[in-house]
Amino acid sequence: MTQSIIIPDIGDFESVEIIEVLVKVGDQINKDDPIVTLESDKSSVEVPSPFSGKILELNVKIGDKVSKGTLLAKLTNGVSDVYEKKINQKNITVTEEKNIHQDKVKDFNPNKIKKVFAQPSAKDDIDPVETKEWIDSLNNVVENDGPTRASYLLNKIISEAYAAGLVLPDTKTTPYINTIPPELEAKSPGDQNIEKKIRAYIRWNAAAMVVRANKISSELGGHIGTFASAATLYDVGMNHFWRAKNKNFGGDLIYFQGHSSPGMYARAFLEGRITEKQLNRFRQEIDSGGLSSYPHPWLMPKFWQFPTVSMGLGPIMGIYQARFMKYLINRGLLKDEERKVWVFLGDGEMDEPESLGAIGLAAREKLDNLIFVINCNLQRLDGPVRGNGKIIQELEGSFRGAGWNVLKVIWGSYWDPLIKADKSGMLIKRMNECVDGEYQAMKAKGGAYVREKFFGKYPELKELISSMTDNDIWKLNRGGHDPHKVYAAYYAATQNQGSPTVIIAKTVKGYGMGKSGESINTTHQQKKLDEQDLLYYRDRFNVPLTDEQVKNIEFYKPSENSEEIRYLKERRKQLGGFIPERSSFAKRIKAPPKDIFESFMQATGEKEMSTTMALVRMLTNLLRDQNVAPRLVPIIPDEARTFGMEGFFTKIGIYAHEGQKYEPVDSEQLSSYREDKSGQVLEEGITEAGAMSSWIAAATAYTNHDIEMIPVYLFYSMFGFQRIGDLAWAAGDAQARGFLIGATAGRTTLAGEGLQHQDGHSHILASMIPNCVSYDPTFAYELAVIFREGLRRMHEKNENIFYYITVMNENYPHPEKPEGVDEEILKGMYLFKEYKNKGKIKIQLLGSGTILREAIAAAKILSEEYGVDSDIWSVTSFNELRKNGMETERKNLLNPNNKKEKSYVEECLEKRDGPIIAVSDYVRSFSDQIRPYTKKSFYSLGTDGFGRSDTRKNLRKFFEVDKEHIVAYTLSALAKEQLLGTDSSEKALKKYNIDKNKAFPTKL
């Protein structure tokens, strides 16, 4: 038999090009073998054969443009039998297995089984009569003695079974029905008719906004399907639960799911907070007045509070936000007003490790101020979240296991009578067994399909719906689209005490979009609706627009006097104002007086100290300043001892919401492990992502709680930006203010820890965040000047920047601060020392961090042994120098007629002689950043390559940043510049045993 292979539905595309033909006439192919590859402007995709057989005819070639229905090839079905046979064989095996299994069940004799430890509960009913007796007994108890007694008896029985080692009951999940039974649902006081209309307008305007933007340019993008699935979840919150910040109340904090932003704009439009002009500027943010693609406080600082669009960051930040709220309350810094943190998430998003990674902490810390709402539309971007399983059940298991209050909102009210009427138990059985891939298809394919595929499986269920039309069946709604069910769940969540709550709501992706995008795999990407789609959408939600208005994709807003607008505004008024809205009424913190830092300006003499130690001392001093002390939030994952901070344990205590229930093993010691309900240190445990989330919560407390805090998070510098870079980026967006301290920094300075620990690039990563100011100081006085200025700029002057400072664990003596260098330290470099003795040849020696000390030592050798004088510059921030250089260069290029301005680097170096040698404990690109702003020859030495464990001395030799290499390379550079003969460098290379044949360290 001859069969034709045609191009199937390829979505939005017309006339796409064939870029590969993967078969030729005569080829024997199997079903699903690719025939051709198509390429559109966005992607390429293979077209598989729907049949097995031999290619008879090939009807296309490379370069042809094809569309849905184009004939690709013809084949005969010669070999397909083999394929079919394989399939049949598989089926036979399955059937046989099933028989064996059933036989086993038949043969099963319970008397033969004595005790078997921890047997999983059986799924098959081998004695239905007995089962019924048990269930009847249970129902009797419920009826006569109430649910509490029934619960008690069940628990008793389970304990008994455990004790006997008999069963492992499957308590991870509950049946696939709503957690709250209809009779226990709290009833919404709202006017459902008006709310329904408001919701329809918001849905319409959200979709219209995206479609209009894409008319301007399809480059702009946007999402319709996500908000379409979540509209009810947001609306019920907005109308009844979420209290805004105002002068009487701190406000609930809502983390909106990033790509549902169109819905928030659409609501704000009805509220009169966003104009039609702004709606027309969705995702056009370059000129002011546009609406940001997703929640970005940086771009809409008066609107968005929380950046959430990078999946997984919302949940972890939300958890630590809720915890930080409790921290502030327990420390007496914030009034307990029973505010809540609500976090909206996608079911696909739950796959991110960050999404589930901190749920244990939330339960442990009894965060009953936290409510997660997971919108389970069963789809992510490409397809089903768990086609073969059930995401709702899986999540229930994880959250129940962690100790959360789990509320499943699966079925809407139309299902209630059916569930009640089903006495056979078959309905819940069918609900339990059906997988998400099937549930998804059912919402794409209509009532008749549901009748056949869902109810059709069992006669009892067919009978149950026999009087219902296909349309009635289609109306059987999902919980997340039913305002009554959602209200009941939200109400229960807000009443819950002692644990966080997760509401797992089942919805339909692209709800209401019909054929253009309801519950189909391409829904997520759908951002264009044609006229028919729009008319359908209008009709589906009864939006009062004429056909003409729909064709023009007009927005709909009823008059200010309409009952809808009055209702919507009244609801928000009752709830204290609008959401989201970002503001800050925090008081500034006066920077501490200079004398707090005075001791660091003096030389330490013989005494050696690391910059980490200096920092810890500085913090200790700051704890004596009455303005700063209460606001300091020291955050450490689990390295306080590494950084010498254990003294803080006793001094200010470790925050523990339950205080300390035990006498610590080291209670006798000075630095005993003291946990305290009002403890100040956040000792997070080994979670950099958690620690960073705490830091963000503290660093944005000025807007979320109207209290300026000073978070100082110390971490292994290698496990900072590299580990939690995405959170650091979000912190920039959120306008976090605080200190990140990369401790034990420097690829050769950390020494013994090896490849994964030794950091030679965190500054490069920090430099990529526009509002992050970073420094790599060498001496305690530099650190003190930098830290004090950070306090002043961020917490007194309220600049929206945050600081990254590296500190090291190498001990050395610290000199006295030279006169008048404060400004220059802050700008990024200052002249530390000048050699002028011999005066002939000069070099500019630039160093940062601990390697500055190698440069200082090298300068001495160069001067004493080779007659080369150095100007030694301490570079506290190559990153800041770079920023200044870029800005100055740009200004000059934009103003070619004006007198050229000089970059700070140029100002420092232009009148100085000799080539530049720049050295650091970081990769060369760190110091190379300032190369364009010097007019001199520039040589950089750095630690490019993987670190490894050894002594500092050996490591510096290996990476060629020790004083010997600096001397040898400097002499060689001078020879290259023809300022010196080659003898000196050859002499030095020999003297220091520098192996010229050693490979470049990146290759080792």
Ligand SMILES: Cc1ncc(C[n+]2csc(CCOP(=O)(O)OP(=O)(O)O)c2C)c(N)n1
């Ligand atoms: C970290 C990260 N990875 C990938 C994406 C791209 N992305 C945006 S939405 C999406 C699918 C989201 O699915 P789901 O969480 O189920 O949300 P839904 O739209 O279905 O509500 C993906 C992968 C992202 N935003 N963030």
Ligand SMILES: [Mg+2]
């Ligand atoms: Mg989803």
